[in-house]
Amino acid sequence: MSASDSGRVAVVTGGASGIGLATARRLNEDGHTVVIIDRSEQAHEVAAELSLTRPTKAFVGDLGSAADIERLTAEVSATFGGADILVNNAGIHPKRPDGSHYPIPEISLEQWNLVMAINVTAPFLLSQWAMEYMKERKWGRIVNLSSRAGRMYSDVSGAQYAASKAAIIGFTRNLAGECGPYNVTANTVAPGRIKTPLSDVSGLGSSQNLHEVFASKVPLRRVGNASELGSVISFLTSEDASFVTGAVIDVNGGIFG
Numbered sequence: 001m002s003a004s005d006s007g008r009v010a011v012v013t014g015g016a017s018g019i020g021l022a023t024a025r026r027l028n029e030d031g032h033t034v035v036i037i038d039r040s041e042q043a044h045e046v047a048a049e050l051s052l053t054r055p056t057k058a059f060v061g062d063l064g065s066a067a068d069i070e071r072l073t074a075e076v077s078a079t080f081g082g083a084d085i086l087v088n089n090a091g092i093h094p095k096r097p098d099g100s101h102y103p104i105p106e107i108s109l110e111q112w113n114l115v116m117a118i119n120v121t122a123p124f125l126l127s128q129w130a131m132e133y134m135k136e137r138k139w140g141r142i143v144n145l146s147s148r149a150g151r152m153y154s155d156v157s158g159a160q161y162a163a164s165k166a167a168i169i170g171f172t173r174n175l176a177g178e179c180g181p182y183n184v185t186a187n188t189v190a191p192g193r194i195k196t197p198l199s200d201v202s203g204l205g206s207s208q209n210l211h212e213v214f215a216s217k218v219p220l221r222r223v224g225n226a227s228e229l230g231s232v233i234s235f236l237t238s239e240d241a242s243f244v245t246g247a248v249i250d251v252n253g254g255i256f257g
């Protein structure tokens with residue numbers, strides 16, 4: 001890591017849990033001022049823990065609400081001026097009470113719209129906010145979270161989730177196209193199954209340990225850890241990734257079918 005790689009303002013959505021938490025920790029270690037946006041009050045505890053190393057701030061709000069996004073971005077701008085790094089990580093994956101996905105006939109319009117609002121519209125609005133500041137400063141990094149489910153058919157994902165995760169890839173490609181001339185990069189990360197609260201259905205009455213079932217199909221014979229996403233996102237937000245933009249990085253242990 002070069003010296004210019006530290007000391008940026010890095011906004012991580014969904015930083016209170018799972019991949020976002022691991023990313024917030026890693027970007028904190030990289031020397032950045034991390035700003036966590038999450039709907040969970042847990043974000044304040046994470047910020048307090050990371051602040052022991054370097055300044056970290058949490059803002060609590062619902063990324064499914066455009067009004068909240070406007071308030072949150074205004075607060076971040078007022079406190080830090082803007083974001084040098086934006087990681088659009090917060091996402092939801094609705095599941096039935098037994099942990100299985102909703103088949104298409106069972107997806108309500110309300111649920112479809114909620115998934116699109118949090119998984120696609122929020123990254124769009126946050127990127128729209130962040131890119132102007134980044135373009136002015138001729139430096140910026142945006143990383144959006146897709147999923148293996150956005151890359152190929154997955155019988156555990158659900159169509160609303162898969163559609164949102166495919167949409168974010170198309171959005172990010174255009175973001176990279178429009179931001180490139182300003183030295184601002186935008187990339188997508190597509191995780192396979194990663195051990196986090198989102199992928200844990202053990203408390204939902206599922207009779208199988210889905211992690212174990214899934215791991216047997218993965219070339220590396222295991223599911224991933226959140227820190228293994230944090231390290232990839234650290235690279236994509238660093239100076240070392242200065243010529244990487246518009247890419248989709250699969251972090252899935254080698255499962256492509």
Ligand SMILES: NC(=O)c1ccc[n+]([C@@H]2O[C@H](COP(=O)([O-])OP(=O)(O)OC[C@H]3O[C@@H](n4cnc5c(N)ncnc54)[C@H](O)[C@@H]3O)[C@@H](O)[C@H]2O)c1
Nearest residue numbers: 014017018019038039063064090091147193194196198199
């Ligand atoms: N875990 C996996 O196996 C996996 C696989 C592929 C993709 N992903 C993607 O990675 C990202 C992170 O997933 P995770 O597994 O860490 O999930 P997680 O549930 O552990 O964490 C998600 C975080 O986002 C926050 N969040 C959710 N909705 C929000 C909203 N409306 N407003 C503000 N904050 C909100 C939650 O409070 C939580 O802190 C998601 O976009 C997910 O789709 C995860």
